[in-house]
Structure formats: C-alpha cells, structure tokens
Amino acid sequence: MLDLTFDTPKPKRITGAKHDWELVIGMEIHAQVSSNAKLFSGASTAFGAEPNSNVSFVDAAMPGMLPVINDFCVEQAVRTGLGLKAAINLTSAFDRKNYFYPDLPQGYQISQLYHPIVGEGEVLVEMGPGVARLVRIERIHLEQDAGKSIHDMDPTMSFVDFNRTGVALMEIVSRPDIRGPEEAAAYVGKLRQILRYLGTCDGNMQNGNLRADVNVSVCLPGAYEKYQETQDFGHLGTRCEIKNMNSMRFIQQAIDYEARRQIAILEDGGKIDQETRLYDPDKGETRSMRSKEEAHDYRYFPCPDLLPLEIEQGWVDDIAAAMPELPDAKKARFMADFGLTDYDASVLTAELDSARFFEKVAEGRDGKMAANWVINELFGRLKKEGHEITDSPVSAAQLGGIVDLIQKGDISGKIAKDLFEIVYTEGGDPAKIVEDRGMKQVTDTGAIEAAVDEVIAANPAQVEKAKANPKLAGWFTGQVLKATGGKANPKVVTELVAQKLGL
Amino acid sequence: MSDALNKMTIAGARDALRKGEVTAVDLTMSCMTAMDAAGALNAFVHKTPDIALEQARAADARIASGEAPAMCGIPLGIKDLFCTKGVPSQAASAILKGFRPEYESTVTSKLFDAGAVMLGKLNMDEFAMGSSNETSTYGNAVNPWRRGNDETPLTPGGSSGGSASAVSADLCLAATGTDTGGSIRQPAAFTGIVGLKPTYGRCSRWGIVAFASSLDQAGPMTKTVRDAAIMLGAMSGEDAKDSTSAPIPVPDFEAMLTGDIRGKTIGIPREYRMEGMPEEIEALWSQGAEMLKDAGARIVDISLPHTKYALPAYYVIAPAEASSNLARYDGVRYGHRAKLAQGDGIVDMYEKTRAEGFGPEVQRRVMIGTYVLSAGFYDAYYNRARKVRALIKRDFDEVFAGGVDAILTPATPSAAFGLGEMKDADPVQMYLNDVFTVTVNLAGLPGISVPTGIDRQGLPLGLQLIGKPWEEGELMNFGQVLESAAGFAEKPAKWW
Numbered sequence: 001m002l003d004l005t006f007d008t009p010k011p012k013r014i015t016g017a018k019h020d021w022e023l024v025i026g027m028e029i030h031a032q033v034s035s036n037a038k039l040f041s042g043a044s045t046a047f048g049a050e051p052n053s054n055v056s057f058v059d060a061a062m063p064g065m066l067p068v069i070n071d072f073c074v075e076q077a078v079r080t081g082l083g084l085k086a087a088i089n090l091t092s093a094f095d096r097k098n099y100f101y102p103d104l105p106q107g108y109q110i111s112q113l114y115h116p117i118v119g120e121g122e123v124l125v126e127m128g129p130g131v132a133r134l135v136r137i138e139r140i141h142l143e144q145d146a147g148k149s150i151h152d153m154d155p156t157m158s159f160v161d162f163n164r165t166g167v168a169l170m171e172i173v174s175r176p177d178i179r180g181p182e183e184a185a186a187y188v189g190k191l192r193q194i195l196r197y198l199g200t201c202d203g204n205m206q207n208g209n210l211r212a213d214v215n216v217s218v219c220l221p222g223a224y225e226k227y228q229e230t231q232d233f234g235h236l237g238t239r240c241e242i243k244n245m246n247s248m249r250f251i252q253q254a255i256d257y258e259a260r261r262q263i264a265i266l267e268d269g270g271k272i273d274q275e276t277r278l279y280d281p282d283k284g285e286t287r288s289m290r291s292k293e294e295a296h297d298y299r300y301f302p303c304p305d306l307l308p309l310e311i312e313q314g315w316v317d318d319i320a321a322a323m324p325e326l327p328d329a330k331k332a333r334f335m336a337d338f339g340l341t342d343y344d345a346s347v348l349t350a351e352l353d354s355a356r357f358f359e360k361v362a363e364g365r366d367g368k369m370a371a372n373w374v375i376n377e378l379f380g381r382l383k384k385e386g387h388e389i390t391d392s393p394v395s396a397a398q399l400g401g402i403v404d405l406i407q408k409g410d411i412s413g414k415i416a417k418d419l420f421e422i423v424y425t426e427g428g429d430p431a432k433i434v435e436d437r438g439m440k441q442v443t444d445t446g447a448i449e450a451a452v453d454e455v456i457a458a459n460p461a462q463v464e465k466a467k468a469n470p471k472l473a474g475w476f477t478g479q480v481l482k483a484t485g486g487k488a489n490p491k492v493v494t495e496l497v498a499q500k501l502g503l
Numbered sequence: 504m505s506d507a508l509n510k511m512t513i514a515g516a517r518d519a520l521r522k523g524e525v526t527a528v529d530l531t532m533s534c535m536t537a538m539d540a541a542g543a544l545n546a547f548v549h550k551t552p553d554i555a556l557e558q559a560r561a562a563d564a565r566i567a568s569g570e571a572p573a574m575c576g577i578p579l580g581i582k583d584l585f586c587t588k589g590v591p592s593q594a595a596s597a598i599l600k601g602f603r604p605e606y607e608s609t610v611t612s613k614l615f616d617a618g619a620v621m622l623g624k625l626n627m628d629e630f631a632m633g634s635s636n637e638t639s640t641y642g643n644a645v646n647p648w649r650r651g652n653d654e655t656p657l658t659p660g661g662s663s664g665g666s667a668s669a670v671s672a673d674l675c676l677a678a679t680g681t682d683t684g685g686s687i688r689q690p691a692a693f694t695g696i697v698g699l700k701p702t703y704g705r706c707s708r709w710g711i712v713a714f715a716s717s718l719d720q721a722g723p724m725t726k727t728v729r730d731a732a733i734m735l736g737a738m739s740g741e742d743a744k745d746s747t748s749a750p751i752p753v754p755d756f757e758a759m760l761t762g763d764i765r766g767k768t769i770g771i772p773r774e775y776r777m778e779g780m781p782e783e784i785e786a787l788w789s790q791g792a793e794m795l796k797d798a799g800a801r802i803v804d805i806s807l808p809h810t811k812y813a814l815p816a817y818y819v820i821a822p823a824e825a826s827s828n829l830a831r832y833d834g835v836r837y838g839h840r841a842k843l844a845q846g847d848g849i850v851d852m853y854e855k856t857r858a859e860g861f862g863p864e865v866q867r868r869v870m871i872g873t874y875v876l877s878a879g880f881y882d883a884y885y886n887r888a889r890k891v892r893a894l895i896k897r898d899f900d901e902v903f904a905g906g907v908d909a910i911l912t913p914a915t916p917s918a919a920f921g922l923g924e925m926k927d928a929d930p931v932q933m934y935l936n937d938v939f940t941v942t943v944n945l946a947g948l949p950g951i952s953v954p955t956g957i958d959r960q961g962l963p964l965g966l967q968l969i970g971k972p973w974e975e976g977e978l979m980n981f982g983q984v985l986e987s988a989a990g991f992a993e994k995p996a997k998w999w
Contacts, residue, residue, distance in 0.1 A: 102833075107827065
C-alpha cells in the first residue's frame, strides 16, 4: 500500500492594508479527451488540420442531424474517474446548454449538468517532500467543445473554424480546496500527469488540450476552517471565475492579481460581485467579461436526442482491471524498489515515458546508478538540445549497456562519460565501442603494478613525502592513471600504490 | 386505364406492377399529370420529375428481375420536413430558403432503397408548427374536399397538410408525414385518408428537420390501412444514427391485418368526451365502437384521468424543445441571412435573420419555449410539464395493463374548417385541434386516424385508435376492421 501520510501545506497569505487574507481556490479543468473521433460524430479530432476540414454534418448542425455518443469517450471518462479514485455513475444523462455564438453551430452545447458520469474523487497534490494537499474532486462530466472564432483575419468579417466543434471534453470540477497560486499550478500539473498516465488526455496546454477556469475568493484567516467543518460556503468570500487559461504561469499570475484586487475592494469597504473575468497576460490583470445584464441564461434542459447513458458495472470493472500504474504508486515503488530519493523518484515519474525509460535502464542493474545516469547525463543532455525522452538518441538498452560496463568495472566513471558522448552522437553498442576503441579499464594488476613501479622509481622525493604523510599517496594514483590514459582501474591503482609505498 | 393509375392504392399498384399490368413509369407519369393539374391545391411545393422518372425506370428494371420489394415503383410525395439529397428541403420556412441537403434522411433512404419514387416535396406548416397549413412560407395547401357546393377553400389540416391534400386528391399513391402533436392524424381526418403515427422510436428521425425531438415521429399517410402497413414496413427500423430509434424488429405489418379482432378489448376514454363537441362526431364515435363490437371486440369504458392536462403540458414541452432545436437557424452556415447595415454586429445578424426568416407562429413558439426554460420558470413550467407527461403515460400504461388492447377516440374535434377562419382567433383556439392527438405523442404511443364517416356538409370525419407500444400491427388490424365496416369510399369531387 501507498504511504499517504503527509503534512498539509500552509495556505498562501496576503497581507493587506488592514488584515492578513487567505485565498480559496476551486478549479474547473477542461481536458480534451484523447480519442480519434468527436464526442457525438465520427469526425476526426486531429490537431492542426486545414480549417473546417474535420467537420461532419452533425458538427455543422445541419438540419435533422442527430448526436450519437462515442463509446470510447465514455470509456475514457470512466478511466479518468477511476484514476481520480472517483465514484462512477452507472446512469448519467446529457443536457443542452443553450446560447448563441457563431462557433457553436447547434446553438447549444451538449453537456452533463444534472447527472454527470463521474462523482466525487480526489487528487493528492505534492508541494514538496512529505507535504501535500488533498484536493477533492466534485464531479467530472463529458461535454462538447466549441469551434474557434477568428476575429483578426479581416477588418469587416469574422471567421469560424469548426474543426474543434464537438470534440469531447471532460470538465473536472474541484472543491474549493486549493489555497494558493502555487498549489493551483501544482494541482493542474498533477492532474495533467495523471491524465497523461491514463492516456485520457494529451495535456498539451499550448494546443488548448487542457484549459482551466479558476474560481478565486479571499477570506480572513480561520474562515476556511469553518467552511471545512460545515461545508457551508457562507463562511467563504464571494468568488470570481477567471475563464479559459492555458498556461501554468498565467494561472498563478491571474490568481495573485485577482486575490489582491478583491482584497483592495474589501478593505475599501466594497463588495465583490460574483462574475466571470478574463486574464490579460499582457497587462497582467483580470477584467470583467460581461455585465449582469449580459449574463447568459443557459436554459439547461435534458437533451431529447440522447437517451440516458447507462453503463454496466462489469464494464467499469474491466476498465479498472486494466488500469495502468499511476504516478503516486509508481513513485512509491521507485523509492522502495530502487532506493531512490523522493526527488529522483519525482523527476523520473513526472512523465510516463521517462519512467518507462528509467525502468528499462534500471532493470537488473543498480537503480541509483541508473537514476543518476538517466537524470544527470541523459536528461541534462536532452534538455540542452531541446529533445524529448521519446526522441532520445540514446536508447534505454544503450544506456543500460553503459551502466553495465561501469558495474562490471570495465570502464571508469570518467571513461563512461566519454562513452556516453560517443553513443549519443554516433550511436552503437557501448560494449563494442569500448572493445574497439581500447577504452577498457586495465584491471590486470601486472600491468598496473609495472606502471606504479615506474612512477615510484621516477619520483623518490615524492615517495619520502608520502611515507611521512600518507594523504599524499593520491598524487601517485593520479600519476598512474595519467600514465595509463585513464584506463587503469582507480581502485586497483590506489591499493597498489598504498601497498608499494608500504602505507 | 392510364388516367386512373394515380388513383391506385399501394397494394393495388404493387400487385399490378408485379403482374406486369402497369409500369412504374406509367404510374409515375399518371401521378405527375395529376400533380401538374393540381396547382390550385398548392400541395407540392417542389416537383422532382427527373428524379421520379429515373427512379421509376430503375424500379421497372428491378420489378422485371422479379426481386422487387412492395414499395418498388410506388410514386410518393415527401413532406418538406424530410431532408432529401440535392432537393430543396426547407421545412416550409423562409429561413431555409435555398437549402439543399447533401444527405438523405433515413426514412426516405429506406423508401428509395425499397424502390419508391419521389414526385416532389409537400407543403406543410412552417417547421411543422400549425394545424391548418397556414404558417407555410409557400402559402397554405388547400383541402380537395369542399362543403357541398360551397366554394370556401378549406384547410387540409396540419402540419402535414400538403401530404394529406396530395394523397386525398390522388396526386400520389401515398405520402410521408410527421407527427409531433397530431400532424399526421388530424390532416388525415380532415381529408378522408389514413394517417399513422408509429410508436416513438419506430422510425428514425435522422435527416428530418427537428421540431420537438422527444415527440416527433414520421409515419405513412395513405389511402387505406393496408397501404399504411406496407409503407410503414419500408420506413421503419432501428437506425444507428438516431439514438432514440428502438432496437425492435420490424414485423410484416401487412400479414398482421387478419381482420380478426374477436375477444379483443377496446377502451372508450370518458375524458375524451369534450364539452361542445359536435353531435356528429359524438355519433360517429359511438358508431365506431359499435362496428368494433360487431366484429367481436369487447367495448369497455376507461378513464385516462390526466387527459385534461395534456394540451398545456404539450404546449410547454414542444416549444421548449423547439426553441433549442431552432437555435441552429442563425444565418451563419446555411439558409437565409439578413442583409446587414453598416456597423451591425453578430447579435444584429441573429436578430434580423431570425425575424425575417421565421414566421409569426414559429416566433411565438420559440419565445414560449425560451420563456418556459428560463431561470426561475423552469420548475414551474418545463419540469411540471414533464411530470404531467409521466402521469399521462402512466394513465395509458395502467389501462393497457388492465387488459385493454386499443383505445378508440375521435381524431379531431371538428371537420376541416375554412382557411382564414381562425385568423383572428386566439392561438389557443388553433391549439385545441390537437386535443385528442397530443396525449399519444406525450406517451410515445402509436395512433392511427381512419376515415369513418361524412358529416352533414359532406366533409370526411375520422376516428382515432391508440395502440400499445410497438403494436402497430395489431393497431392497424383494428383500423382495418373499422375501415371496412365504415365502408368509407367517398372521394372529393374534382374542382381543381
């Protein structure tokens, strides 16, 4: 079992002119479901296609067209729910959220207001070794994405691209359990990590694969604890929702700005209007999206084109049985099985591809040494060149080969670095390279002994000094290694030097 | 014989085609001639003679090969609500002006795959909203029937008024209709033809312009009950493209018309006895019950206690769904877009486009629907209407569970009325036309309107039979017994 004991981080406090304030944050994450086809049509979801090329009659809301649920998207939502330890609702239903906008061809978004497919779950968000925030998930529902309106292509006209119209989204709604900008970013990061492990969302924030609406309110210290005791929102401040952010950095900036804005209003004796706001990264501020008069009345009602979504427990069980190992479990296992530090285990499990790579390198080898080579040498080198682990020029087998050579004592750590460089730039089997290029460490004591004798004979003054001060024996070791071009096994050299000098 | 081919029934034409006594091309030409001569009825709003002849020739080849289904070579009219590939499909609305779908509705696909011939598109109330055909952007269709020698033009009913008019006047052998609150059964009754609304989910709604999705259902409008059985067989069946179509096998409906209803039980619901109902309809209803009794059925009084709430519930639910379904007609992608003035924005485009494109009745229903779904009114209207709907369905369930096999009611509260007569009336007066039919849609049941008599003014009257879910075969068997007992054979005198 996982050891889930952790300390809770302190909430972020902001010192106002009159009081200290605390932040209370809840998030709605819109995660694009990884699926080849859209939620209710067979059109492709491929990113970056020619505008309006991935559009079916259903997506374009042609007269008489009807939605048909894509079972795979349902499966992905269930998988996500299981990954967040959430309740799966065997009966859920779709509703229409009605509003007019050119990128919403139907004039309504099909969503799940009243009966979402996934109920309550949780996410453990680590803020440092042994420190974590448990964020409760309220619900996850499936819904359609809208298309894209383009207002800057023509001075008099707007354009719409329906490629994204109808793509499946999971809206993951948290409780107001997040207590600061850093926690918010860490929460998004953790959710993204889990979704990527599950294969249910690519999590590419730049492409809009993962977008966040952030609800921010502020309260005086102590109020939040009362809320947690009673679950009565009355203890919390009025919240504002900052819409549609797709960068961790912007999320943090926006929360910080918004909290300070609210504090300034409250300390001035004002009131916070519950409203929807947008973050402007250029100005670094949030601004109101629409006034109350313009507030939408979405006129939700059950979508009459779709029957309630009924799934069977057996099907959910099958999905559960095939669940991959998730980040928390993997990290704990890496620490236990390979003796890794919390930090190294975190780094190696951040991305599933990295974890898989590491496991291949570590299998049957020294785990710590494997971790060092993956993190320090490989990751360092990849990062420098802007490569991903998936297009690493050095394979796990090659890196494992290098580690093997070190473990066997065939090469020293220093030679190994040279070898890594050769494998990285030229490729090839590490063992063969070592053999062909004569990089093998000399462990033949006879040859090393001769070299030691030579150095001792050539430096009688140093010998006297070393005999008086044994710490100087290292000088001889260095000379021998130098003389053998680094191939002599340093351990053997050290031993022989000590022996010959009679230390 | 060729001038009378258009007067054939589907069953008669099928047999004659198979025997080689007529060809599909002759049959089609005969209908086209009748159609061309019937401009005064304004039933067809778009004719497709090229498609018709091509389909007829293909049908003749198929018949010659000996492998032809029953509908092969049968000339049909198609309600404008059905999307037909490459052919104008406007739901009789100006907002879909010029719209030619790139796809074929499932129902018409099935009919054409079975060899049926499309003569053209038929008039209707705009977006199927109306009971008199007067909300059509094409102007109303006209009932071929008249009050004796009175030349007052009468409504063919609605919304499938063009279909009813065309079948009644023998412009085609049969037509497709759709029924959301009575739109097949009421016009059938007004024009002396048979109209069947199948169980909700029997026919795919894919490719039919949506009015109220939870109520809409396509069905046949024919000259005889037998024809309805043949045509329904070709129209219905599960469709993967419509989640609400039912995975229930389609039986041989025609084979179920045995004429034997002995031992069956027919319920007469006391709540359908409306105050102010014309005596003639009252009398017809009793006669209908007698006819079924004479054929061996047991007649019992039943109660459907929530009937009186059906019309208000219907006029909440249907507009609510319509307000959402019609949101897609916004001028952005297809159909009409208003000319914009300098500086007009997207909201102006929506408002002008929809104000110009939708007629007053459609606008009224969109506004009602928007209102009943809006924050603060949702529970009072929409949710309450849904509860009423569940109670109405439960009324029927209980009656059927109690051993009733079908329910007999009048189809309409009156015979066809004069066009324009309701012009200044409260819209609710028009809605009252649906009083006997909406319960069936709310409960998702099959219902059939069968011409059963002629009133004092010489106009046809129909009775409605309501059946158990998925029992259209049995329902049509009752219908056929009524049809033959009534011996309704009158046709409108040709004046057009």
